[in-house]
Structures are given as C-alpha cells and as structure tokens.
Amino acid sequence: MEFTFTPLGVSAAQPAYGRHLAAHILSVGPESFLLDCGEGTQFQFNTHGIKRNRIGHVFISHLHGDHFFGLIGLLNSLGMNDRKEPLRVYAPPGLEEIIEVQFRITQSGLPFSLHFQALDPLLVEKILETEHVEVHSFPLAHRAPTLGFLFREKQIPLNIIPDAIDRYGLTFEQIRAVKAGEELRLADGRLIPNTELTLPPYRPRSFAYCSDTAYKEDLVPLLKGVDLLYHESTFLEKDAEMAAITLHSTAAQAARIAKLAGAGTLLLGHYSARYPDAGVFLEEAKPIFPNTLLSEEGKVVEIPLTRSGSR
C-alpha cells in the first residue's frame, strides 16, 4: 500500500523564485489528506496531476494566510465540479467563520457537505481515525495558535505463508483468525504458533508534519521514531535571530529535532524568500542529520512498506 508525501508549495509567507505557498498531500492507500492550503493550491493540483476529489480531509496548521488562503477557491472549484463526497476540515478556531462569511455574502453554497472541526491548539489529541490511519494534532510554537499533525498507519493484517493454507486445510474462518494474529488449534489438538503460519508483520508507517514552529524540543517524545518528519526550515543559522523573532526554525534546528527524535528521514520546507537557492538548507542540516531531503514541489517522497525484521 502506498504511503507518500508530496509537497505542492515550499515557500514561506510569499511566493518567490517560482516557489508556491504551503500545501502538501499525504496519501495512504486510497486515502488522501491535504496539509495546509495556501493561495494557488488548486493550480498546483492541476500542475502536478493531483486528483482533488480523492481528498477527504484537510488539515490547516494555523491561520496565517500563506497556509489557508487557497481553501475558499479549492472549495469553490470542487463545488463547480459537482463533488458529492463530504469534506472535513481540521483547523484552529476561526476558519469556519472565514469560509462561511464568504458563502453568505456571495450567496453561494456547495453541493457537498463541509464539516469543520475546530482544534484545541494546546492539546495533543486524536482527531481522526480512518480505515488506514490515526491522526493526532499537537501544539507547535508559533505566533498564531498552530498545530502539527502526526499520522500513524494502522496495523496491516498479517500475510499467511502461501502453503500454510493447503498444509493445514484452513477454513475461511481460520484464515481470518490467523491473519488477526491468533494461533491455530488443529483437529488433533496440536497448537500451531501464529509465527509458523504468517510472514513477519508489516511495520506500520508514520509521518509527522511540523509546519511553522520555533525550535521546540518538547516535541521529541511525540515524534520518537517517526519514519518521515516534515519540519519547517524557514531560515538558516546565520539568520537565527530572525527565526527567534518570527517563531520559525533554522535548518540546523529542524535537523536537531530529527536527530533527537530518531526520525527515519527529515524533509525540510517552508523556505524564506531571502534564499534564492534552497540547497543551502540541505547543506546546513545534513552534517547534523544526514538523512535529510529538501521538499520540492511535485516530488513524491515515499515511505516504503517493510516487514519487521524480528518477531
């Protein structure tokens, strides 16, 4: 099953050097999640061939314009294209009013149901569980109330070793029980341990989105062992003072969080317009956390599906 993250906008605050505003797609199997929705997100969907109707859930980290001004246009276009599936939007309080006032004044509406869930910017809480993932929101440290989002894949059912079904003459019910991790009791009373019947389990994958935050070391326990960590790196260390004033992070700070959390991969993004070439962020982060990547618009980052080495 696919578990991919695709940045669509990597610029901070304003578009610059062809870089667009914050928007990212996380796809887990058939489920797609939109993380932030800066102005022009619907254009980026077109540019990068994203199927917008697959998105069922939108997560807005905070109410700075570069993270949500594209939502009203996206909703409008979904409506014009006769979307019927409901859409859920998770955001700090206030976004619903911003969207609703525009529908009211323009005397327009949507042909699908739109649900807003106002998030508590001070809590770590589970905000969504779908067929494939659980999503938690958690507080970040920024000038506006800001939330990060942690996606954890649910356990994928075990795969039965191909010849075990024939060897033991498993019934449909027994197959279901073995896939769920149970042992097998044979007609002659013998007990076959589950590990002899199944392949090593898939390792559930995880992804964390830390958009717009100052260096916040108390995130580390929450991010422990995350496979892919998106962490903003608006500035370089030489502009650490600007980062401190604006409550943003440097590339080095993002790398330190990734290192402390033992993340699998760090993905940098949200580059300030003062840096024409984003390569400088990678240079700064890699000595601290070698497995660092740069967010590039439209470039898919995949977390591969692997099996646990040990049982």
Next chain:
Amino acid sequence: MEFTFTPLGVSAAQPAYGRHLAAHILSVGPESFLLDCGEGTQFQFNTHGIKRNRIGHVFISHLHGDHFFGLIGLLNSLGMNDRKEPLRVYAPPGLEEIIEVQFRITQSGLPFSLHFQALDPLLVEKILETEHVEVHSFPLAHRAPTLGFLFREKQIPLNIIPDAIDRYGLTFEQIRAVKAGEELRLADGRLIPNTELTLPPYRPRSFAYCSDTAYKEDLVPLLKGVDLLYHESTFLEKDAEMAAITLHSTAAQAARIAKLAGAGTLLLGHYSARYPDAGVFLEEAKPIFPNTLLSEEGKVVEIPLTRSGSR
C-alpha cells in the same frame, strides 16, 4: 504617455489549460489600476513582472470567487513588503466584510491604509478622478450584482509649436494660458488664435471593462466610440443556451456590442474551460467585428496616443 491594458488571467470560473483567473492591469502614465483579482493574481504579477506597488486602485466587478479570491493574499503580501501608500478598493457591497473578518480572526493588519468604496450596482456614476483619468462604474447583467468600469483619459495639455515661444516672446504665464487653450493678446493689441500657437490636441483615450455579463444592448450608448472594449466571451454561439442560463456572453454577442458601440478594438476574454483553444472565440467574433483581439496573459494591448486630425 502610456495607455495600456494587460490581462493576467483569462479563464472563467476555474483555472484550466494553464489559463489563470480574472485579473487585469490598466496603466495610464504612472497610474496603474487592477481590474478584478482572482486567486493567484500575486503569482501572475511575479510571472509577468508587474510592479504591484504602482497599483493605487483595485476595481472588483462582482463577488464571484474567480474575480476576488486573490485580493486577501495580495493585500497580505503588500503588507509584508512594507507598502506605505494607501490602496482603494471599489467593489459591490460585501467585500469589505469578507476582508475585514480575515484580518480580525487572524489578528493581523496592514501597514498602509485600505479604503473600501461600496459601489451601487444599479447606477452609472463617476467613482474616481485622478490626475490622468476619470472612472465611471456601470451596471452589467449577471447572476450577482456586477459592475463594468469605463476609464476616460483627461485632456492632455496642448503642445506649443516649438518656434512660437521665441517668435512672440511668450512669458511663462502666457505659455501656461496658451497650453490651456487660450488665445494670445500681443502688446500691440493683435489677437493670435490658439490654433496658430499649438499643435493639434491629443485625443483623450478610453477603455471599458465589461466582465461577466449577458448580452446587454443598453450598454451601447455608454460605450459609444470607446477605443478599447474588453468584453467577456465565456461561450461560443453553439453554447448560447448555457450563456443565457449563466448570464454570460458569446463571442458573437461581444462582437455585436463592439460593432454597435463603434469601438476601436474589441478584446475578448474570460474563456470557459470547455474550450481548450481560445482561437475559436476569435473565429466567431471577427466576421462581426474585424478588429477583435484575444486576451492573452501578459500580452500588453496599447492604445496609442494620437492627435486630432481636425481642429
């Protein structure tokens, strides 16, 4: 003095085929006016090298999203870049509330003063006079209250025939009077007619913007003799029924208005996503009104400065 019109977005309703949403710049000498501001207008400024700080006045024809969703992002970016000059926004009632609620909820503001002028969608009225132009708004026929805008250049002062100053020994005061059209009384009592002292006057130029309207023949007297007429052509005649339902125009209808009004040039725009190639609009309009052009993003249409042939 420059008198140019530059379309930045030519798509109706939604972005399609690389076409962006409604936004246009009219430049008259040092003055720049923004006509409509769909999502992504600030990106189009970057793409086409438009100096956004030259814009002092924004005209929003109506409150459909494809004509104003880009305003909040543009304002935000102007603010981040420390604009100090005031900005005036002319729009049907309601836009101020939409913008204000976003500043209130996001607890942000602007470092320049922003004035909204709510326009009466039923009146023809003068809404602005600057150093170089007078602007009137006028009602269009669309599903939302919608206004067109007519820009008339003010009379440019007369040019004195180069050797007249020396020949008559004109004082600074006499020069000013002659430029304003007065005759010259010489010391010996002789009266020199102004036409003997000045070059033929410049012809004041005019531009009309008819965005989102059904065929509306009662516009013709207002548009009489306009140099450049921008008139939407969302559909072709084969989809005239859709045009009637949605209160839009066909290319042929736009051409008929241009013909009846005796416009100098017709500029088509606001193309529906059902037509991948905008060339079809030109084909339909030209037999009715030969001097028709297609709006192309970033392509400047100039109205040249000419002198009146006769005095």
